[in-house]
């Protein structure tokens with residue numbers, strides 16, 4: 001697992017190359033505010049090799065956050081992350097390795113008959129799938145075992161329940177909160193057993209949509225459920241620590257939509273998370289590559305960076321409460337540009353607010 005000592009040593013090696021606040025606190029360690037994502041790309045050996053080269057370069061040049069999921073590229077992404085962690089000239093304990101469970105993991109390629117694959121591989125959970133998503137504790141437990149195997153690690157630093165809002169298509173909200181609490185009990189036990197350090201929820205919609213939206217989940221309620229789960233398994237404190245959600249220049253609702261009840265009334269998810277001590281990792285930070293074509297002029301003018309991608313990354317890194325902006329990095333030729341975003345300072349809080357005026 002990532003340790004305080006190794007992440008601080010990593011920061012000490014690299015921080016002079018970066019601007020202020022490039023490294024940020026995560027629990028007792030320090031992590032880079034640019035992280036490597038592994039979602040997109042073909043499920044091929046050639047794409048694996050390119051990911052491997054990109055991730056090794058990223059780890060060796062100042063990125064100590066990597067994000068994956070058991071289902072990404074049919075388990076190929078986890079396997080290549082494992083290879084890159086092993087091959088990079090970086091201490092494993094300096095890296096925050098995050099993965100997710102909740103979707104069916106195909107094995108290397110999509111099978112001809114996905115439904116038959118699910119019935120064969122996961123017979124006891126087959127009825128619990130909603131569009132390929134299942135958050136049953138038994139399924140998550142098996143997924144975590146598979147992830148550890150794919151990654152070649154004894155433990156992951158952060159384990160997300162993946163897009164649980166999918167369950168709202170089949171169950172009412174109270175039922176889904178209950179399902180999450182049961183899932184969290186399993187993750188609390190796995191934390192106590194040392195298989196994961198922290199856990200959280202990765203979502204595409206639930207935390208950034210308004211309360212009336214069909215995909216809405218309340219982060220305060222999710223946190224309450226995590227605390228209850230910790231208590232019921234006898235853990236002194238919950239290991240729930242982070243959320244992952246899309247945030248970029250064109251999808252800024254995590255900052256603009258107030259939908260979570262906090263001490264100061266209804267707050268945006270970024271604002272609530274910051275006050276609750278929940279770390280936020282942003283997905284789709286460059287809108288799945290689209291922001292390489294440019295940002296709106298009035299926003300670009302406010303952001304530091306030599307290229308549109310760097311300015312886009314710096315927008316995501318500037319979100320109040322954002323710990324790290326994840327950027328998909330399947331191509332070695334993109335890594336240098338993405339990492340160098342961190343040589344420019346992010347916006348301060350007032351300047352960030354001003355972008356929205």
Ligand SMILES: NC(=O)c1ccc[n+]([C@@H]2O[C@H](COP(=O)([O-])OP(=O)(O)OC[C@H]3O[C@@H](n4cnc5c(N)ncnc54)[C@H](OP(=O)(O)O)[C@@H]3O)[C@@H](O)[C@H]2O)c1
Pocket residue numbers: 036037038039040041067068163202203204244282283284285286287288289290292309326327328329330331332334335337338
């Ligand atoms: N929970 C969820 O539902 C969820 C959803 C989406 C993503 N995520 C996580 O968040 C990470 C980031 O999101 P994302 O990958 O979807 O989108 P993204 O980071 O906004 O964009 C990634 C895309 O941009 C390209 N790219 C990267 N650097 C570039 C550069 N300098 N110039 C031009 N193009 C560049 C990448 O190509 P190359 O790969 O060829 O470099 C890839 O196609 C994911 O990888 C994943 O780990 C989570």
